[in-house]
Amino acid sequence: MLNRVRGKFDYSNCNRLGISCDFEAKICAELGEARRLSDSPAMAQSDGNKLKPRPVVRLGILLISQSFFVSVICLTAGVLALLLLPVLAKNTYISENALMPGSANNMLSGQDVSEANKLVKDLTSLELRLMGLGMESQRLISQYMSDLGAEVSYHKFYPQLHQFHPLQFFSGPDSGIIWKNNSCSSIGVNTVGIIRAPRGDGKEAIVLVTPYNPNKIGMGEALSLGIAYSVFSLLSRVTWLAKDIIWLVADSQYGEYSAVADWLREYHVPVFRKVNTGDTETCIESNILYELGQKPYADRKLYEGFKRAGTMAAALVIKVTDQNDYFEDSLNIYAEASNGQMPNLDLINIVNYLAVHKQGLRIRVKKMLSLLNSSWLNTLGLLFESLGQIARSLNPQWKFGIPATEYVEGAATLASSLYYQGLGVPTGPHGAFRDYQIDAITLEISPKVSLTKMARHNEFLLRGGRLIEGVIRSVNNLLEKFHQSFFLYLLTSPSKFVSVGVYMISFALLVAPLPIVAASLHADANNFDCNIVKEKSSSRATSGSKDDVKHGSWNWLNSAKKVFVFHLWGAVVSLLPYFICQMPNITPKTSFLLWALLSGFSLLILHLILGSQFSETAVFQPQDREWANLKSATISASFIGLCLMSVINFAAAEIGALLIIPMCLMARPLKLDIGAKSLRNFAKAACNLLFGFVGFPPVTYVLLKGVFEGFYEINVGDFWNWVESLWAWNSATYLFVGMVLLPCWALCIYILFHPC
Template identity: 25%
Template sequence: MMLVCFCSGMPVEWLVKAMQSRGLEVFTQSFSRKLPFPDENKERYMVRGTNVYGILRAPRAPRTEALVISAPCSPGDSNNQAVGLLLALAQYFRNQVYWAKDIIFLVNEHDLMGTQAWLEAYHHTNITGMEYSPLQGRAGSIQAALSLELSSDVITSLDLILEGLNGQLPNLDLANLFYAFCQKLGVLCTIQGKLQRNDWDTAEGYTHAAQTMMLMVLKQACGRSWGDHGLFLRYHIEAASVRGINSFRHYKTDAATIGRLLEGMVRKLNNLLERLHQSYFFYLLPSLSRFVSIGCYMLAFGLLVVILLLRALDLWVHLGAPALAAVEGVTEAQQPSGPGVLTVLTPVVISHLTGVALYLLPVHLQEMAVEHFPVSETEAVVLTAVAIYTAGLALPHNTQRLLSGEGTEQGWKVLKLTALLYLAVLLGCTALINFSLGFILAVTLVPITASMTPHMPKALSALVMVLLSPAFTVLYCVFIYQELIEAPVSVSEGWMLFLSVISQGILDHALYGSLVYPLLALFIYPCWLMFWNILFWS
């Protein structure tokens, strides 16, 4: 196996001297992480890096609370403007006397990995198996954080990024604060990279708002952190990323204006006597000035889940109704004989064992696959996952006959009743954690699963079920996302992006604890296989 090692490419000594010259208490932290398989997108396997952070102590408070301003520093000059702005803010903040909270200026290496190592060390946790040195300097309890991403020296607008790990969002007041200062200073601001329109009552305005909101839904549903801020949300720290964009040629914002905006936001957060909590934590944004609250969009999801519950109730009534039988001209009611336990339990167990294989085997079999096939480790992991997913379509076929002989009419009804209730609970729990993911799964799974019976045309029903399976849902989301960001791709390019999404999902789960891949592999896919088994019940 070829090891790609990224040693420290960040100017650590220069950053330490620069922060010390600005009167900060400066500390460093080293960390390392071996990936479960190489990340071909960033060409790394064994990662080693160093975080540098400086603490500006609050002169007028007991130093029990803190704010964080971070800037990821990657190899090259991809975010050097943000690091320069962070140092300029540190120098300006040092000369002010109104700070009531400690301010931590963090420059982290290797993007999310550096942030993860620093946060785990700061909170004395280790949930991802990362190796890191303990922090020598600490501040108070972190109340809020801002992450800066400025890759160009020409900034035409600022884009606010809110989506965090597993679909978490910061308190809406943080987005309102950013928008208010942008309006005050005349800075062009965007959400999802799209400008806000004022013609809300026109068809174009509605279309633009719907596209913006759909982008947020897709980003939230994928469960990954779209900026360094996403990992702060796990620790109940309200955080967002501010990304500089150079795409609107008629506008230009200088660094001084951006600095004033950030200084204003930090001052507002500095004046808080408690954490942000009085606004929404669950919302969708068609623009920065409008939002859709949970009380509105949860109704649509609830109506979809009710379909499953009503169908389950209908099956329950039919299972309990006595059958009519004619004996010597007299009609008598007979209690239907219930199916054996193995008749229902067998497909349930086999479906979930397939899900366990889909979750565990791709990473564990990568070395064997590389030895026998001309593929890289990443390709081996992804193709193994695709192969297990495809093999699962054949494995549970007619599993009710493995131990109990012929399937019965009552058998598939009991299995479907179980599967419907199981799916309703899964979707409900998913929506509570990540509404967007739960809603997308409900839209694709509820119609076909609620109507599925063994008496439907096999070929057509099987085709529809495959096209609405979890894997194809992810594939559709890839194409829709590319269309929404106005970067359409061909079928072959979309397929490669789909494979990349799978590998990234597995990596995000191993590195940061993303729940999307284990949720799909261990629960959603086995539940779908139970309905697949019902279709071929005989």
């Protein structure tokens, strides 16, 4: 910079800076003024500070001129920051003092557990006697609820038809779409019991959810109903309850999520639907409300219509599974909802505290099991452990580094948390509550012995019931909704997390080179225009040269048009599955092949219509400059897409950045590297081909699935099934893959084979 200030003012100095002509002329004028003032000591002392080039401008010029080194440093630092997240994770803590978990003694008694165990036995014996008669189990549950004095009602819903909805992304599945030709036998029925709080005003409520299949009740479902009933029985007698309690027994024969989501939609936005089933007499005979009105249950207090309580403060989904591969009772926590939404961390914290310190349960969260045996990850953990020991030897107050085994488990949990948040698909029925900004999690309790051989049902029900009691008591203490703790976080263990302020550093470092490299490429591609400006400044230009200058300064429009065409093609590709799904009896393999064929054909058509070089601007842009402008526009579009996705789903943006950014930054015509005939250029070409191969979305999916699950289980239709699950749940990740990742990959391939 000093050399340019001290040197003779000339446009050629600006050309070497790598910035556009108009902006360059302004900067060079400022530099020339600074040079003139520096020759006059008096003027430099009086007014020189005001007329010096601004520090931001000088910093921008420096970064653009050194874009390669900035990119290498930022990418290396971004990947390192991502690998350091398990080390930087903090211990969880209760942010809201009003929660006070474990401050009160448990009130759940053996009598409540005995009644719950009786319900479990009645349900299992009913299953043995009346296989497939779901009405009997629903009547039995409603009878137990009514005996406690609860307000019992029923909610009918229709099976949900999962299909592609192009205009319904960023929300949960629409259960308003039902199967055609519905019959009364295909109607699902949720049983709902409500306990009114003696110290409440009916404006707030806590929800307990127990999914079960009334036509086939397993021991796990019966035990989950027993745990919920024991807590429900206790809460019907206590005097400290300040929030209403809703117990939703969700009919899961058509899906757990569908039953809960439809009930929530009716709870918040009543929907009046009339379905013509044809045979009215059959409907009346199969109507559960009609049957429950018959003896011997006619004296039970039942409520017609849809019963409501107050605003939901929190929800707990209770499930019991038979996973007897542990040495102690365990608790799995599922928290991911649609589009990477997470409940308030305080809800997980109180469950973790009560389960570990009060009930002695082993807390588990999902891990990428394939990473636990990874040798490179273990080596990295040993490296961080050694660095931590060196840091503590220098200063005992430096708490850097964790044991290698803890690092490997933290990295596996972090990878799982990133994956399931980035997928954007709920990991349980709790995800339906997050669509209404209600904090909810799924608690999956697993005993250490088989459910069929459990001789200690009472002990298991007592531990599970007291855990739920403690959580409800803590939520009952709240005077407002959860807001103190984090909503944006990644878990590295049940008791450790990484906050948004830490993990955003990695993403910011990864995307930081994109605007810098885009500006550098654009400036480099416009050096030819700057030479025209120099010639114009030395002599009067003719009318033809004026047109050249005019066209030359707008050469970037041709590249922007091509980028627009490719992203428009991405939108077309994202809509094609809607039409493919309309074809009857088509296999996933055939659907995928048809999708690929139509995608290639649509790209060819769009390129011929919109991408042909019919504009006059293309005439004045040489091919060796065209690819640089095209790469600049591609990087700019990638930067915008990643930043927008980080607002919607950060985990998806983080994973996408790891795929898109190296591919975009390395993209370069293969003809230039092959023509150079040097080892360095051949290495660049090989890296470009590798990134282009790995960056293709189907190939990326196959590689990731092969690493985590094994390559022997992969077939062509797997990618179609995965994509179908994304659009069925209206995940924004589907749009990100179709409208950002795929067009950027196609543009990079176009640059690789550009005839420069």
